[in-house]
Amino acid sequence: QQQVKQSPQSLIVQKGGISIINCAYENTAFDYFPWYQQFPGKGPALLIAIRPDVSEKKEGRFTISFNKSAKQFSLHIMDSQPGDSATYFCAANSGAGSYQLTFGKGTKLSVIP
């Protein structure tokens, strides 16, 4: 059972464009939703995260939009740059148990000049 569904699998965006990656979750106990960025040969690194008490969080060019009723959240990358080319993972966890992250399958983003 895949608890966090992520789309698209891959995305090609022109430099300066907006990249949008979507995730949907099933477990209503989830209450923390981070996005991780992973470059080849590296481990994932936290990019931005949101709690469900807000509908949007912005950090620089990166914005998370959160829709609690629809159980969906998305990452928007404004003014996408070639250096943003990486694999992005959405994740979720609940404030219980071991707090392990449940990850989506990832989106490979390529930003072309």
Next chain:
Amino acid sequence: GAGVSQSPSNKVTEKGKDVELRCDPISGHTALYWYRQSLGQGLEFLIYFQGNSAPDKSGLPSDRFSAERTGGSVSTLTIQRTQQEDSAVYLCASREPGLAGGSYNEQFFGPGTRLTVL
């Protein structure tokens, strides 16, 4: 300071052999996780250590997988009688001790060990 380190970075082994993968967490991080990343898949939780508490082994896929954490620091993931489906990148992550809402403390990932089983 130093981040999470893992060794070896790459491991090639033959089917049926045992392998050991090592993780050195960030100093002071009492929580340690192992995840597995298979090609085209997200990260799959394997096991969690928190201080001296009993580990959460609920993500281990079979009894061929085991892990230990000595002295609350270094952790070793052992895979016995490796199979080709064990080929993946094994990632370790650590985070600071929890305060209120500490589940939301960032998990810091190491670079992973790429395991190839021939």
